[in-house]
Amino acid sequence: MSYISETLGNLLQQTAFLNLSVGNLAMIAVACGFLYLAIAKGYEPLLLVPIAFGMLLVNIYPPIMDEGGLLHYFYLLDEWAILPSLIFMGVGALTDFGPLIANPKSFLLGAAAQFGIYAAYIGAMLLGFDDKAAAAISIIGGADGPTSIFLASKLGQVALMGPIAVAAYSYMALVPIIQPPIMKALTTKEERMIKMDQLRHVSKVERICFPIVVTIVVCSILPSTAPLVGMLMLGNLFRESGVVRQLTETASNALMYIVVILLGTSVGATTSAEAFLNWSTIKIVVLGLVAFSFGTASGVIFGKIMCKLSGGKVNPLIGSAGVSAVPMAARVSQKVGAEADPTNFLLMHAMGPNVAGVIGTAVAAGTFMAIFGVR
Amino acid sequence: MSYISETLGNLLQQTAFLNLSVGNLAMIAVACGFLYLAIAKGYEPLLLVPIAFGMLLVNIYPPIMDEGGLLHYFYLLDEWAILPSLIFMGVGALTDFGPLIANPKSFLLGAAAQFGIYAAYIGAMLLGFDDKAAAAISIIGGADGPTSIFLASKLGQVALMGPIAVAAYSYMALVPIIQPPIMKALTTKEERMIKMDQLRHVSKVERICFPIVVTIVVCSILPSTAPLVGMLMLGNLFRESGVVRQLTETASNALMYIVVILLGTSVGATTSAEAFLNWSTIKIVVLGLVAFSFGTASGVIFGKIMCKLSGGKVNPLIGSAGVSAVPMAARVSQKVGAEADPTNFLLMHAMGPNVAGVIGTAVAAGTFMAIFGVR
Amino acid sequence: MSYISETLGNLLQQTAFLNLSVGNLAMIAVACGFLYLAIAKGYEPLLLVPIAFGMLLVNIYPPIMDEGGLLHYFYLLDEWAILPSLIFMGVGALTDFGPLIANPKSFLLGAAAQFGIYAAYIGAMLLGFDDKAAAAISIIGGADGPTSIFLASKLGQVALMGPIAVAAYSYMALVPIIQPPIMKALTTKEERMIKMDQLRHVSKVERICFPIVVTIVVCSILPSTAPLVGMLMLGNLFRESGVVRQLTETASNALMYIVVILLGTSVGATTSAEAFLNWSTIKIVVLGLVAFSFGTASGVIFGKIMCKLSGGKVNPLIGSAGVSAVPMAARVSQKVGAEADPTNFLLMHAMGPNVAGVIGTAVAAGTFMAIFGVR
Amino acid sequence: MTLSEIFTKAIMNTILGMGVVFSVLIFISFIISLFKYLPGLLEGRKTKKHPAAADDSASIRPADATDRKVSEDTSEGDPVMVAVITAAVHALMREETVTTDAYVVRSIRRI
Amino acid sequence: MTLSEIFTKAIMNTILGMGVVFSVLIFISFIISLFKYLPGLLEGRKTKKHPAAADDSASIRPADATDRKVSEDTSEGDPVMVAVITAAVHALMREETVTTDAYVVRSIRRI
Amino acid sequence: MTLSEIFTKAIMNTILGMGVVFSVLIFISFIISLFKYLPGLLEGRKTKKHPAAADDSASIRPADATDRKVSEDTSEGDPVMVAVITAAVHALMREETVTTDAYVVRSIRRI
Numbered sequence A, B, C: 001m002s003y004i005s006e007t008l009g010n011l012l013q014q015t016a017f018l019n020l021s022v023g024n025l026a027m028i029a030v031a032c033g034f035l036y037l038a039i040a041k042g043y044e045p046l047l048l049v050p051i052a053f054g055m056l057l058v059n060i061y062p063p064i065m066d067e068g069g070l071l072h073y074f075y076l077l078d079e080w081a082i083l084p085s086l087i088f089m090g091v092g093a094l095t096d097f098g099p100l101i102a103n104p105k106s107f108l109l110g111a112a113a114q115f116g117i118y119a120a121y122i123g124a125m126l127l128g129f130d131d132k133a134a135a136a137i138s139i140i141g142g143a144d145g146p147t148s149i150f151l152a153s154k155l156g157q158v159a160l161m162g163p164i165a166v167a168a169y170s171y172m173a174l175v176p177i178i179q180p181p182i183m184k185a186l187t188t189k190e191e192r193m194i195k196m197d198q199l200r201h202v203s204k205v206e207r208i209c210f211p212i213v214v215t216i217v218v219c220s221i222l223p224s225t226a227p228l229v230g231m232l233m234l235g236n237l238f239r240e241s242g243v244v245r246q247l248t249e250t251a252s253n254a255l256m257y258i259v260v261i262l263l264g265t266s267v268g269a270t271t272s273a274e275a276f277l278n279w280s281t282i283k284i285v286v287l288g289l290v291a292f293s294f295g296t297a298s299g300v301i302f303g304k305i306m307c308k309l310s311g312g313k314v315n316p317l318i319g320s321a322g323v324s325a326v327p328m329a330a331r332v333s334q335k336v337g338a339e340a341d342p343t344n345f346l347l348m349h350a351m352g353p354n355v356a357g358v359i360g361t362a363v364a365a366g367t368f369m370a371i372f373g374v375r
Numbered sequence D, E, F: 001m002t003l004s005e006i007f008t009k010a011i012m013n014t015i016l017g018m019g020v021v022f023s024v025l026i027f028i029s030f031i032i033s034l035f036k037y038l039p040g041l042l043e044g045r046k047t048k049k050h051p052a053a054a055d056d057s058a059s060i061r062p063a064d065a066t067d068r069k070v071s072e073d074t075s076e077g078d079p080v081m082v083a084v085i086t087a088a089v090h091a092l093m094r095e096e097t098v099t100t101d102a103y104v105v106r107s108i109r110r111i
């Protein structure tokens, strides 16, 4: 009988009850909170459900992220930039760049909205983060999850990857809440009521050339973005070429969702209590809000400038879509515009800056890598 | 011409004809036998076809499992517990735990049926297997293939993995033949005719909380089961949350069947003649039958106890479903019940113990890991 | 301000403009040319689009194929023979060997067409390639992309893999242009008008036994072909067994197209300017044409022999289908036959040599491996 | 170890194992048995806040998986059209082998 | 570094970053703005060579993604039959949540 | 090696290679040619045991892959309904490019 009691004692020693810190318990609660937001509130569930579950698992059983642990194997694929690149391929296969081709001036709005990144970068520097950490954090303002994970990995900011990813996806889910007040504060009702001309028809040959040209231009200027931009554009080329439907379908469906599961759970598992429950996380949360707000504002303000210069042909509301968060931010532009005038249909016009913002954020990330000499 | 005859001689030296042992030939015949059972008889074809084919390939060309061989790469994913965990995610995404939530007493039957594991464990110890080998073998009685492979890998029983996996999947296919006589022998016709009350409605919120609560409870008590139980419950959370249908679909379809192909062929390839044709395999075959029979019997006997205690409200036939082998064992309960009374519909009631048995086996595996200090 | 100008200088140093050679620019143009052929002309787009894009990326950003680069990770899966084997599994799951079972004499035509391989092999030796390089190049004549990549990897011809793969897939796309003149030159109109007897019905049991028997026979004689032939036949067994439709579907769809994307981009990325722009590539292009032409001719000539021996029952046009390039070459036979007599339906008869050619090429590859002592 | 020692150890581990299995499953069973109060709890809360929006968690969910899936996918569709398509799809798919399984039109999807 | 040095560096990198972002995107924007001449260019060329085959690149492509996909998939189908099936599939799939998304019958495929 | 040595070696390997290719493929061809006796063999056996169940291996299998797949999937379905759906699906999918390929309704699945 002493064998049984002794072994039971050993078992008890191994249970989570005696091994977990208060921090782990707090993180389990946080994970449940994220699950609630994702499932009950519908906030970016495709990524928040796996992320929150990874968070849950790593805080109950930390060795799952140690060498040889299940989620550690998945995590290696993040670190090697494989998963973010493959997600971008799927995004490319799902994205219609037509509105951007029809109205290339949208690129300017996609550029302007990247100011949110730099506002957060300045803030992060002032809050005491070092250069690379500040850059990795600030890219949250780009509202592109895969780019955030890609840059954090390339800049070696593994310790911050959990908070960055969680903040990025959380704020992306909050776009419909964060943006409208800023958009309304910065525009007059007359501006919001501006109806834009219908976009011109975009031919198939233009759609096919677009991904090739963007790849050549962006990757020539900022070569280190090639995995990300290249895969995004390859996915789009699959889509627009029309001759490889099976690849389009696979890239945007089975492959992408497999990758989402592996990436989500493993990124979630970087949020062990020690990595997450500290001042950095709180600063990152604040900086993320700064980034989204400034990005929205600079997009709208640049939209107002374009409105002036074009003699009132551009509705400034489409500027906020430049933060990307495709297609959520474009829908917000549509919604705020329709509030001012129910017959105003801005969605297609906002899609231009929206997808331009994806390229803009990749360029910003590439610039950081170039500045820090990362190849 | 001497070049040709010499080279032909070398070619001949490399052919299987001069390199294969009698054992390899026997195993090729065994593989063909399994293919026959899987294809002509429909015995668990999804796993037995790939397993048998892996068996065929490794016994014709053994280097396919050496360092650098195709199936060795796949096998590493078994060894790292990636494939069993991902299959369990798919199983979770396909499993409806509703009947178990509606009638949580089913958990008791799912626990009772695990006695088959321990009967086999005692037998294996007495037959001379060491502790860990005995544990790895006995888990066959849990009738969950991925758990068997997971435990064998975690306990370092690589040499036994082939026979264990083959025995596990073979007996799972034989459930409709093994169980009915035991069930009938242990019950009276009156017991078999008992009709059970309709299950209560289970709300969506209960279904969503279930996987989260089970993960927290089981993984807190037995942390080393986290990859297995966590992934099972993540798959189920995908399913029940209703907000990530693409992930549910991917986890239970493309991803799961990719994993089935990789796991099946590589597990089959562990059955080289040296690893398979020995007394251990015969003992494992016998012990597997012991495990399934005792599991069925203990499930039914516990069902009889619950029948007594509930005043005849529980049909003991649902107890045998506790061995899992989802959903085969539950169908056997249904079928045996319908034989006694064609209007008796036990399927839904048997699904409760059936899915509880999956959790029960994971707990038994976790207990073995805890006893042996595996993390 | 000096910081900005200095950093801008550094950025400029990193751009492709200052790092790329003229060769890289030429390769970018070649990549665009291949994209044009694939998309506008529909030449094997499923593989040429990813290959050309990999070509584009590696010549803009060469580090993408260095240790740690995205496409290098994918490439490892080629080198380990995982991707070619998995593509062959998908091909097997899509291939109907029925016409070959109905008319096993087709195997002779599938054998005869392999002479193209050896014509190219002799040519390559005379052009100064060493033994293994010549073998890897010559297998282009087999018109099976995965076999080419498999053999090049097994024979350690990494430097030639890019040109070989590109040539192989390009010529496969050109089959409808290369073959007809050769076929017409070697046959009389009377021969081309020969109508063949309808193929006998093939039962399910024959279809199921076929992949098992072929695996056992081919892999016993040439064991090193086991990964390739084994996976091809496993895919076909999935298909014909009829009991594992999910595996058939997954192997021939999600899994295969995922593999096509990874294989295509990484094989394309082996064509960096240094690896591609040299005399070897030009020689390979010439040898590829030699291989296809001789293969077509030898197939047709053997078809004429069979025509004579059978007393005019065999249309020699089905011989050219023996080069494989499934199902393109069989369609060419059909088309040329229908030109001579619009009521002549050769497609099904040509499918026999066509799929036999896949096995024939695998045997030729296995023979090369056996000669060179590769296991 | 002698056979009796081995046997003793095996029995010990069996008692231990079955004990843990039963303890853990009974514990979960107890927690799950509390679930039945969950919807009422949530509904109570909701009623206080948004009296009209309480039907969500109490929505009727047919036990039959086929119906459930289809009804989920078509919650807003014209019922007649749905019935026609459902019938057609069932006709197309009917197999005798396993009748208790759910049929799901997986492929009609929204992206 | 002092706070002012840090701030200076941050501002520098910001100017640099926004500068590069704007430069690159304006450059692409310029190139893309030339795209509108592309179809005309190609059509001109084609007209010279094959006067009858010039409609390819100028084919009308409806903006609505649903229509586009369906029309691609059914370019040769009987329009009435297509309409019926399309309506049926839409009825089967209609969901209220996100109406701007495209519906695609992914699963009907040719292999 | 001199060119003539190289040529000799190449010729040798060619003879060897073509020899092996022909030998192996003729050998398989011979084995496969025996397959035609397989159904009769099995049917004979079956007839002895279960005289009524012999139609399995001899079931008519249409050469056309489309029909084969559809008929497999609908072995028990109402033929009229099946015909309607099949026609509809074909209408929806018809493409001119490759007419010899098989059409398969992949997505209607049972789980």
Ligand code: NA
Pocket (backbone or CB within 6 Å): A141, A142, A143, A144, A322, A323, A324, A325, A357, A358, A359, A360, A361
């Ligand atoms: Na962005």
Ligand code: NA
Pocket (backbone or CB within 6 Å): B141, B142, B143, B144, B322, B323, B324, B325, B357, B358, B359, B360, B361
């Ligand atoms: Na079990």
Ligand code: NA
Pocket (backbone or CB within 6 Å): C141, C142, C143, C144, C322, C323, C324, C325, C357, C358, C359, C360, C361, C362
């Ligand atoms: Na071939």
